[in-house]
Amino acid sequence: MAGRRSGSAVVALVVLLVALVGCGGRSAADSATADVQRLLDRRSAAVLDRDERAYERTGAGVAFARLRAVPLAAWSYRVTDVRRTGDTATADAELRYRVAGYDRAPVTAGRTLRLSRSASTDGRWSVEADRPARKSAQQLWDQGAVQAVRGARSLVLGVGQSGRSLRDFADLADRAVPAVSDAWGTDWSRHVVLLVPKSLEGMAGLLGSPASSYRGIAAVTTGETGAPARAPADRIIVNPDAFTLLGGLGEQVVVTHETTHVATRAHTGAATPLWLSEGYADWVGYRATGRIPSEAAPELSRAVSQGEVPESLPEDKDFGFTGDASRLARAYESGWTACRLIADRWGESRLGEFYRAVGEHRKRAGAVAEAMRDVLGTTPEAFTEQWQEYLRAQLG
Incomplete structure (x- = not known):
């Protein structure tokens, strides 16, 4: 009897403690x-x-x-x-x-x-x-005091840069926005945000990647492909170490190229190959410069003049920042010449239609072939042959 009462008391005490823990406020x-x-x-x-x-x-x-x-x-x-x-x-x-x-x-x-x-x-x-x-990744203010310069169509945020330098970036962006709209159309935000860190290391910090990945790359654009209308604005992130090596024309081409990525983001998706997205951005960048193919595509021109015509359009892996500058340049130049061919032979508006048609697909398989059939009336095989002939005529 005494043992049972003691056991019951212990059980009751445990139940009471559990109840108190369960009801007794936050941990x-x-x-x-x-x-x-x-x-x-x-x-x-x-x-x-x-x-x-x-x-x-x-x-x-x-x-x-x-x-x-x-x-x-x-x-x-x-x-x-x-x-x-x-x-x-x-x-x-x-x-x-x-x-x-x-x-x-x-x-x-x-x-x-x-x-x-x-x-x-x-x-x-x-x-x-x-x-x-x-x-x-770091935010710009993690790297120091942020300066801001507003352009007519741009916002430039910088760390460790002079006000004059940031104003120059705003001027480049303000010229790029209407140039992109003239080629692509006005169905985009038509304003851009540029981040200008102090150095290559600062750029890498903003991207959360090693600095070696972007050495020699003047700028990159961040953003979600296929992003809806309500999305954060893309950021054009500048590598000041590489950007200072460009001349005035090169600076404008780079900023216009990156602004094109901002404009086309909603129509760029998993189905869009890099030769098209990067080639189109370069096509817009060079569109009003008057540069001839041999001037805008020196690495590819050198290869073609030596009889080394590419067998196919570049693959996505060819655009990797591997440290082989010549290979990377040929990939970009190949994409640019392919888009230039479409603009020359089918027209600029058809080039834009082709870009959008590819981006409408959710998967890569068949996207380019279907868009070439529906928009250009050709096939990837026939287009590749036309592109190779175009390279021989323009660069040979």
Whole structure:
């Protein structure tokens, strides 16, 4: 009897403890997560209100002054995980922000924040550091104070650059936008965002890749292929180390090329081969320059003059940044000459129709063949032969 009563009491006590745990409020981890979220909500409000004192009350991290020039329409954090050890913690968060006048949807970036709390902060959490999450790219303000220059059709954000240099980029972009619209049409945003870091290493940081991947590449455009109308604006990211080696014409061709990628993004998808997307961008870039094929395609011209006519259009792998500059140049020049052939033989508007027709397909298989049949009235095999003849005539 006594043993059974004791056992019953133990069971009742366990049940009571379980009930208390189940009903007794949040765990320490949940409490820390909620506290950190409130802290970052205050931090976000300070950024949007341009309230430096309120920002400083949330702690350190990215210096407020670095963000001051960025025209922000939205800025918020969503805490996804908090790992707490006593009065220190590490939080993972998703930063979402929009650049006013350009982003129709938020840019999302993974961030890792180091936090602490002490008697000096009344026991509240404070940010000690705010940096890109592992495997996440840097944001421009991670590299230093951002300067902003607005063009008529562009926004240029730079770090470590002179105001004159950023103005020059805005002028290049302002000339590129109407040039692209004249070739492609006006069914795109018709404004661009350029990011100009201090160096090649800064460019690589913004792309989350090794600097060796972009050495010699003057600029790249980031964005989601086939993106809907409500999407973050593409960013044209400049490699200043390579860009300074270009002459005035080369600078304009590069910015117009990258702006073409912005314009065509919604019609570029998994079915679009790189020879077409890169070739079309080069075709628009060179379209109004008056450059003849041997001038615009020197590597391919050298090969053709030596009897080395390509057997086929380049594959996507030929556009990889492998360090073989000649191979990469021939790939781009091959794509450009193929698009130039279409414009010369079928007309510029038909070239645009062909581009869109290829992009409408969800898969690569059969996309080019079907578009060539429907838009150009030819086949890939016949087109390749025509292209080879075109190369001999133009470059031989």
